Amino acid sequence: MRTYGRLTLAVEKAGVRPQRGLTPETCRHRFPIFEQRVYINSCSQGALSDAVRAAYEQYLADWDEYGAPWEYWVERGEAARAAFAGLVNADPDEIAVTTSLSAGVSALASGLRYARRSKVVLTDWEFPTIGQIWHAQEARGARVTHVSAEPDGTIPLEHFDRAIDDDTLLVSITHVCYRNGAMVDVAAVVELAHARGALVLLDAFQTAGSLPLDVRALGVDFLGAGVLKYLLGSAGLGFFYCRRDLVERVWPTQTGWFADENIFAMDHTDYSPAHTAARFQSGTPPVPAIYAGIAGIELMEEIGIAATREHVNALNAHLLDGLDELGATVVTPRAAEHRGALICVRSTDAKELVTTLDRDGLVTSERDNNLRISAHCYNSLEDVDAVLAALQRHRRLLV
Numbered sequence: 001m002r003t004y005g006r007l008t009l010a011v012e013k014a015g016v017r018p019q020r021g022l023t024p025e026t027c028r029h030r031f032p033i034f035e036q037r038v039y040i041n042s043c044s045q046g047a048l049s050d051a052v053r054a055a056y057e058q059y060l061a062d063w064d065e066y067g068a069p070w071e072y073w074v075e076r077g078e079a080a081r082a083a084f085a086g087l088v089n090a091d092p093d094e095i096a097v098t099t100s101l102s103a104g105v106s107a108l109a110s111g112l113r114y115a116r117r118s119k120v121v122l123t124d125w126e127f128p129t130i131g132q133i134w135h136a137q138e139a140r141g142a143r144v145t146h147v148s149a150e151p152d153g154t155i156p157l158e159h160f161d162r163a164i165d166d167d168t169l170l171v172s173i174t175h176v177c178y179r180n181g182a183m184v185d186v187a188a189v190v191e192l193a194h195a196r197g198a199l200v201l202l203d204a205f206q207t208a209g210s211l212p213l214d215v216r217a218l219g220v221d222f223l224g225a226g227v228l229k230y231l232l233g234s235a236g237l238g239f240f241y242c243r244r245d246l247v248e249r250v251w252p253t254q255t256g257w258f259a260d261e262n263i264f265a266m267d268h269t270d271y272s273p274a275h276t277a278a279r280f281q282s283g284t285p286p287v288p289a290i291y292a293g294i295a296g297i298e299l300m301e302e303i304g305i306a307a308t309r310e311h312v313n314a315l316n317a318h319l320l321d322g323l324d325e326l327g328a329t330v331v332t333p334r335a336a337e338h339r340g341a342l343i344c345v346r347s348t349d350a351k352e353l354v355t356t357l358d359r360d361g362l363v364t365s366e367r368d369n370n371l372r373i374s375a376h377c378y379n380s381l382e383d384v385d386a387v388l389a390a391l392q393r394h395r396r397l398l399v
């Protein structure tokens with residue numbers, strides 16, 4: 001049993017034994033919701049596992065038993081940093097542990113100077129928070145340009161080619177669009193941006209945990225994500241990657257004492273941000289969400305992220321065939337390499353469809369009048385068949 005001083009590792013102490021050899025085919029029993037419902041909505045929130053529940057219970061037990069074990073809690077934050085680093089093939093000193101994706105991106109935006117280069121290029125696929133953060137920087141001199149998508153739901157590279165120029169400071173892209181499930185060709189955008197001297201930020205919220213991520217292979221300069229979707233954690237924990245040689249070129253003015261070079265110095269007389277990516281952090285870390293996030297990531301890694309990508313691709317191939325048979329309008333690209341885990345289907349009234357499916361025991365979500373169906377490691381072919389059967393019953397709500 002691993003120990004940290006008098007404290008023991010959450011899942012072991014709470015009696016949920018890490019189970020070696022878990023696979024997408026054998027992990028479902030770890031997620032109690034499937035006893036009641038078909039949960040196929042991981043683009044919004046991952047299903048709660050026994051391990052994450054135990055981690056939350058452990059947090060309360062530790063608080064109760066030890067009062068204020070801050071040294072241990074700060075160490076748990078470092079464990080989360082190491083887990084995030086491993087997840088994206090970065091070094092821990094390139095990772096900030098944040099309370100949301102927005103917190104990390106905002107710290108970055110506050111620390112850039114929009115002077116010699118002032119243009120920020122983003123796509124029409126961005127999550128609202130990304131657009132809002134960059135537009136907020138217009139007050140500090142940023143010029144924001146949007147790269148538009150084609151009516152067929154793709155963003156051709158030529159659109160980036162036209163937008164990225166010698167005045168471009170940063171290109172902000174989302175890996176997989178939360179509204180239509182389409183995947184950006186990250187490597188191609190990075191190549192174009194870097195050739196013109198621009199930096200690239202990747203919003204990987206819709207891919208972290210659903211497919212292997214490697215910041216070195218992708219070539220991105222910054223990456224943000226959170227744990228509550230495909231990483232099986234909960235709200236309140238995110239992370240932000242900054243390539244090491246860029247860390248000290250950014251001077252976040254949105255900050256806090258957990259961004260300091262020495263948080264224990266308690267020095268209120270100056271601002272000395274960490275020499276690592278911890279400079280993108282802010283105030284007191286989200287300790288309960290850190291317990292849960294570590295448990296979620298460990299469980300996801302045990303199940304296997306690459307194996308999950310393959311499993312979900314097979315489920316989605318079956319789903320797409322079934323949707324074609326129904327004559328449904330799929331707005332997600334067909335080729336597996338051009339989409340994430342999420343499949344989106346046009347509806348006449350997506351809110352009504354989600355409510356109707358919910359009454360049938362199926363949990364999905366909607367955006368932009370699209371039904372969102374997002375399978376993860378714990379879903380099965382039977383789940384997909386249940387979705388297809390329900391959509392056939394409610395065919396009138398599909399376009």
Ligand SMILES: Cc1ncc(COP(=O)(O)O)c(C=O)c1O
Pocket residue numbers: 044099100101102103127129174176177178203205206225226238
């Ligand atoms: C693609 C994407 N980016 C960002 C977010 C929001 O991130 P946060 O609330 O952690 O800032 C979401 C959440 O749904 C998302 O899907």
